[in-house]
Amino acid sequence: MKNHVIKIQTKDAFSLAKLYFLKTCGIGLETDKHNRMWDRAKQVYEDVSKNLQLQAVLSVFTPCLIGKEMNINGRIFSCNGFEQLGHNCLLRVYAYILTAGDCKVNSDQIVDQLYGDIWGTSFLDAGRVLLREQIESIEKRISGESVLSESFGPGYYGMEVTKVRDLFHVVDPGLIHVTLHKSGLMLPLKSCGGFFLSVKEECNLPPRNCESCIGNPAGCHFCQRRIS
Numbered sequence: 001m002k003n004h005v006i007k008i009q010t011k012d013a014f015s016l017a018k019l020y021f022l023k024t025c026g027i028g029l030e031t032d033k034h035n036r037m038w039d040r041a042k043q044v045y046e047d048v049s050k051n052l053q054l055q056a057v058l059s060v061f062t063p064c065l066i067g068k069e070m071n072i073n074g075r076i077f078s079c080n081g082f083e084q085l086g087h088n089c090l091l092r093v094y095a096y097i098l099t100a101g102d103c104k105v106n107s108d109q110i111v112d113q114l115y116g117d118i119w120g121t122s123f124l125d126a127g128r129v130l131l132r133e134q135i136e137s138i139e140k141r142i143s144g145e146s147v148l149s150e151s152f153g154p155g156y157y158g159m160e161v162t163k164v165r166d167l168f169h170v171v172d173p174g175l176i177h178v179t180l181h182k183s184g185l186m187l188p189l190k191s192c193g194g195f196f197l198s199v200k201e202e203c204n205l206p207p208r209n210c211e212s213c214i215g216n217p218a219g220c221h222f223c224q225r226r227i228s
Contacts, residue, residue, distance in 0.1 A: 001060045003172045006134060008054035013126040020122035025115075044105060044115040052120075053101035054127040055176045058135070061093045070195075075166040077195075080158030080213055081206040089203035091146055094135050097173045099191040100124045120190040128192065135196050146198045149205050153194020157206060158213040167193045 021027075021041065027034045064071040068082045072093065103120030105112050128151060136148050154163040161184065168180055171193070179187050186193070199205065 001058065003175055004058045005175050006056045006058055006131065008056070008127050008130050010049060010052055010054060010123070013054055013123055013130055016126035016129060017119070017122040020125050021118055024118050024122065040111065041115050041119075044107070044112050045119055047105050047107070047112075048103045048116050048119045051102045051104055052123060054099070054123060054130075055101075056096050056098040056127070056131050057171050057173060057175045058094060058096045058131075059171045061095060061170070063090065063093050065090050072170050075169055077159060077163055077166065079152055081152060081210055084204055084206045085197075085199065086203055089199045090197060091143070091200065092139075092198040094196040094198070095167065095170050095194075096131060096196070097167065097171050097176065097178055097186075097191065097193040098124065098127055098131060099176055099178050099186075099188055100127060101190070102188050103190050124190045124192060132196060139198055143198075145201055147201055147203065147205070149197040149199065150208065150211065151194045151196055153192070156194065156211050156213075158210075164193060 022029070022038075025037065025041070027037050027041070029035055029038055061072050065082060065085065068078055068080055070077045070079070070082055070090075070093070072095065100120050100123045103116055103123070105116030107113065107116075132148065132151070139146050139148055153159060154167065155161045164184060164186065165180065173179065173186075173193075178191050181187055197205075
């Protein structure tokens with residue numbers, strides 16, 4: 001499967017996006033003040049939803065993994081977290097780019113701009129969860145003995161942010177109208193990309209607290225020695 005476009009309905013992502021939004025804003029809905037904040041947030045959502053469009057482009061590869069370097073079609077993606085994968089553990093790699101579209105707010109009010117930005121991030125995070133669920137369903141049809149990782153990618157698990165450029169060579173972001181600015185930012189801004197790894201059940205995946213790894217040059221072996 002190469003450059004397969006997946007569209008995610010806003011209504012399917014709303015419940016999860018709402019949870020992310022409330023958590024980010026610290027809104028608990030137990031007080032009048034929080035309910036007023038939520039009413040304002042819902043008004044902003046109505047504005048944002050006009051341009052909100054969750055969609056992803058997905059390609060599947062059988063890569064070569066040696067140590068912390070993964071080779072996909074001649075592009076090398078180096079990630080400290082890969083060091084924790086055992087030999088011949090990796091089955092498939094699902095490379096993706098996901099976007100929530102242009103989450104614009106037609107308001108000059110700072111609070112509305114802030115809420116609009118948080119809504120965009122919340123829907124992007126919700127879309128990644130739903131995309132992972134769709135990939136899991138694909139994996140179940142292929143093999144019932146695999147495990148799907150959390151999302152790896154530029155900026156996570158020690159992978160350099162600049163690897164976004166290489167990611168654009170293994171999937172076609174133009175199919176979902178995502179471009180790369182000369183600064184390295186994806187446009188629309190509420191876009192992200194990375195990899196879900198299908199591994200054998202007995203494989204050890206990096207723990208979630210490694211997600212924010214800053215990429216020490218010594219890699220995972222450095223952390224293991226430091227902790228022990």
